[in-house]
Amino acid sequence: AQSVTQLDSQVPVFEEAPVELRCNYSSSVSVYLFWYVQYPNQGLQLLLKYLSGSTLVKGINGFEAEFNKSQTSFHLRKPSVHISDTAEYFCAVSALNQAGTALIFGKGTTLSVSS
Amino acid sequence: DVKVTQSSRYLVKRTGEKVFLECVQDMDHENMFWYRQDPGLGLRLIYFSYDVKMKEKGDIPEGYSVSREKKERFSLILESASTNQTSMYLCASTWGGYGYTFGSGTRLTVV
Numbered sequence: 001a002q003s004v005t006q007l008d009s010q011v012p013v014f015e016e017a018p019v020e021l022r023c024n025y026s027s028s029v030s031v032y033l034f035w036y037v038q039y040p041n042q043g044l045q046l047l048l049k050y051l052s053g054s055t056l057v058k059g060i061n062g063f064e065a066e067f068n069k070s071q072t073s074f075h076l077r078k079p080s081v082h083i084s085d086t087a088e089y090f091c092a093v094s095a096l097n098q099a100g101t102a103l104i105f106g107k108g109t110t111l112s113v114s115s
Numbered sequence: 116d117v118k119v120t121q122s123s124r125y126l127v128k129r130t131g132e133k134v135f136l137e138c139v140q141d142m143d144h145e146n147m148f149w150y151r152q153d154p155g156l157g158l159r160l161i162y163f164s165y166d167v168k169m170k171e172k173g174d175i176p177e178g179y180s181v182s183r184e185k186k187e188r189f190s191l192i193l194e195s196a197s198t199n200q201t202s203m204y205l206c207a208s209t210w211g212g213y214g215y216t217f218g219s220g221t222r223l224t225v226v
Binding site: 006009032034043044046049051090092094095096101102103104105106107108 | 146148150155156157158159160163173205207209212213214215217218219220
């Protein structure tokens with residue numbers, strides 16, 4: 001079975017500062033990795049995903065994440081955040097090539113950007 | 116544009132009622148899922164289905180059941196609703212696990 005740990009439940013930052021949201025996962029098989037964002041009172045939106053290939057993945061809104069297999073991590077980064085990035089961010093994992101594979105989520109990180 | 120549609124956006128039910136949450140996808144996906152989302156707990160998997168009439172328990176199946184009679188429709192059933200089932204319920208589907216499409220969610224309040 002897979003599991004996901006988001007290491008920070010809340011991350012407060014000032015506008016234009018860099019940010020890193022940390023995610024570690026556990027799995028006995030190879031995985032696909034995802035980051036989702038949820039703005040207040042809205043649905044889930046896919047930020048980026050890692051399926052294979054380059055370990056540095058670029059997503060929407062200037063976010064990127066790096067897959068580190070040896071450390072079983074998939075941290076999300078942005079070099080300069082905006083007020084509009086205030087939202088909840090979820091890291092998720094699914095097992096590779098398994099029938100009926102479910103997406104398993106972390107508990108989320110609330111990013112609060114202030115001026 | 117591909118879609119996962121949940122029948123109700125908001126729902127208020129009484130304790131003890133039998134509640135049906137419906138989800139329909141138009142992408143011919145094999146796999147469908149039900150999650151509940153609660154503050155501080157993220158999204159937790161209730162049940163999933165990898166084929167018609169097939170189902171598997173997720174992490175928190177107690178108090179819930181599911182039905183999948185047709186490929187495009189996956190129903191979540193609360194046999195006897197309780198106040199601790201007040202939550203946001205999200206349906207999702209996928210083919211192969213390469214990408215998941217989520218519905219807009221149903222916010223259920225049990226009074």
